[in-house]
Amino acid sequence: MSGIKPARRWQPAFFPFKKESFGKRLLAKVEICVKGPLFGCRMCGNCLLQETALICPMECPKGLRNGPCGGINPEKNCYVDETRKCIWYAIYKRALKTGREDTLLEVLPPLDWNKVGTETWGDVVRQVRKVGTGKFIGGILSGDTVKRTEVWDSVFKTIRQPEWWHGDSEYHAAPSGEPVSDLERRFREGKFVVATEVTPPLGAGTDKLIRDIGSVKPYVTAINFTDSSSARPKMSSIACCKVAIDQGSEPVFQVAARDTTRTGLQSTIIGANAIGIKNILCITGDNSVIGPSPTSNMNLLDIDSVQMLWIIRKMRDDGAYLDGRTFKNPPKVFIGAATSPFASDPVLQAIKDHKKINAGAQFFQTNLIFEPEKLDFWLEQLDKRNILNKVFILIGVAPLKSFKIAQYLHTNIPGVSMPEKIMKRMEKAGESAPEEGVQIALEVIDSVKKKQGINGIHIMTLSWESIVQRIVTESGLCK
Numbered sequence: 001m002s003g004i005k006p007a008r009r010w011q012p013a014f015f016p017f018k019k020e021s022f023g024k025r026l027l028a029k030v031e032i033c034v035k036g037p038l039f040g041c042r043m044c045g046n047c048l049l050q051e052t053a054l055i056c057p058m059e060c061p062k063g064l065r066n067g068p069c070g071g072i073n074p075e076k077n078c079y080v081d082e083t084r085k086c087i088w089y090a091i092y093k094r095a096l097k098t099g100r101e102d103t104l105l106e107v108l109p110p111l112d113w114n115k116v117g118t119e120t121w122g123d124v125v126r127q128v129r130k131v132g133t134g135k136f137i138g139g140i141l142s143g144d145t146v147k148r149t150e151v152w153d154s155v156f157k158t159i160r161q162p163e164w165w166h167g168d169s170e171y172h173a174a175p176s177g178e179p180v181s182d183l184e185r186r187f188r189e190g191k192f193v194v195a196t197e198v199t200p201p202l203g204a205g206t207d208k209l210i211r212d213i214g215s216v217k218p219y220v221t222a223i224n225f226t227d228s229s230s231a232r233p234k235m236s237s238i239a240c241c242k243v244a245i246d247q248g249s250e251p252v253f254q255v256a257a258r259d260t261t262r263t264g265l266q267s268t269i270i271g272a273n274a275i276g277i278k279n280i281l282c283i284t285g286d287n288s289v290i291g292p293s294p295t296s297n298m299n300l301l302d303i304d305s306v307q308m309l310w311i312i313r314k315m316r317d318d319g320a321y322l323d324g325r326t327f328k329n330p331p332k333v334f335i336g337a338a339t340s341p342f343a344s345d346p347v348l349q350a351i352k353d354h355k356k357i358n359a360g361a362q363f364f365q366t367n368l369i370f371e372p373e374k375l376d377f378w379l380e381q382l383d384k385r386n387i388l389n390k391v392f393i394l395i396g397v398a399p400l401k402s403f404k405i406a407q408y409l410h411t412n413i414p415g416v417s418m419p420e421k422i423m424k425r426m427e428k429a430g431e432s433a434p435e436e437g438v439q440i441a442l443e444v445i446d447s448v449k450k451k452q453g454i455n456g457i458h459i460m461t462l463s464w465e466s467i468v469q470r471i472v473t474e475s476g477l478c479k
């Protein structure tokens with residue numbers, strides 16, 4: 001993908017915030033003149049090219065720096081910029097082809113905005129000098145792969161992993177103390193868990209919310225509250241969680257990177273834990289391009305879901321903020337992430353899942369699954385990576401109420417693809433579509449219950465909360 005390419009995603013370069021010295025400005029001009037045509041460089045000032053198979057991740061319209069979003073689909077173009085293929089798919093493919101798969105696992109930091117728009121070559125030259133120019137060149141030319149990697153990392157890893165981040169590609173186990181939530185406890189006890197979600201209300205009234213919580217509460221362990229799903233404003237997830245706690249239910253607090261900054265995230269996690277929230281689900285969030293007009297910012301800009309996992313895990317385990325300040329009473333939280341097993345090739349999806357687990361994900365909630373038989377290959381990939389035993393997996397199941405809903409999900413929701421056989425069943429069902437939808441959900445549950453490595457289901461109600469009781473009862477999953 002590198003090299004002058006007519007289909008490159010040209011984007012305006014960032015500018016520095018403050019006026020730089022003449023030398024730095026000149027260097028920045030030379031850098032954009034070279035890296036612009038070659039790599040579509042936007043002068044993010046925090047270059048990752050060496051680690052992303054020489055394809056600039058800033059070409060991703062969301063600006064994702066840690067792998068693809070759940071909407072990736074190699075057969076279609078990027079759902080945010082429909083004129084281009086997914087840039088992260090190209091990065092993964094090339095990294096695998098060149099044997100650099102391991103570099104995809106390193107948790108990369110968010111942008112240091114103070115560097116945005118400035119040149120990056122100066123840092124490289126300074127670091128090479130520090131290491132020793134002769135030593136660096138000798139190492140790079142060496143036939144010994146270990147030596148070559150060491151000397152490469154002594155320059156580039158130091159630059160891309162600043163002291164305030166120190167990201168790596170290792171797994172960091174959560175503390176082995178008491179479970180922090182009922183959800184975690186039930187997982188650890190080996191129970192097959194049922195979670196669901198209740199749709200947040202549009203207005204500030206809580207009567208319906210309380211009724212919906214009450215109707216699902218006896219049948220599930222935890223209730224998710226979406227964070228402005230489909231990029232449409234509603235009551236915030238944190239407010240719904242508080243209402244659920246007051247009703248004696250255990251909530252899962254969803255935080256979407258789409259609307260989150262690093263400062264906001266850290267303050268919110270402390271606040272959420274202080275009011276009794278224990279389960280946090282970090283998601284990228286549906287892009288504003290699928291939300292209502294006028295379209296809000298499509299870039300994630302500040303942090304992605306992997307970086308969110310990393311920051312929250314460090315707050316919990318090290319009692320420290322990103323800026324290094326330590327504090328007493330760290331948040332006691334059970335951290336989750338979303339996964340989209342079939343968005344692209346499950347082999348590639350498993351790499352992203354691996355990274356999320358390394359960053360801090362203890363449980364996964366999958367996207368909607370309608371073809372449970374396909375899960376086996378994905379689970380195999382997780383197992384091969386030795387991560388299947390490091391995460392609890394809830395499979396996303398949806399009772400479809402109508403053929404129209406099936407069509408909507410298939411066409412509009414990134415990462416969801418409805419198999420033809422399901423579409424046909426829903427279409428043929430006519431007025432009995434809700435009944436057919438329930439039967440499909442029950443069949444999926446029946447199939448996933450038997451699978452090794454699956455720890456439960458997550459019923460995505462699509463505003464049909466009253467059906468939860470029937471699904472849980474008829475599938476024999478009553479608490």
Ligand code: SF4
Nearest residue numbers: 060068069078086087
């Ligand atoms: S599909 Fe997602 S990850 Fe890929 S380029 Fe588009 S927004 Fe980025």
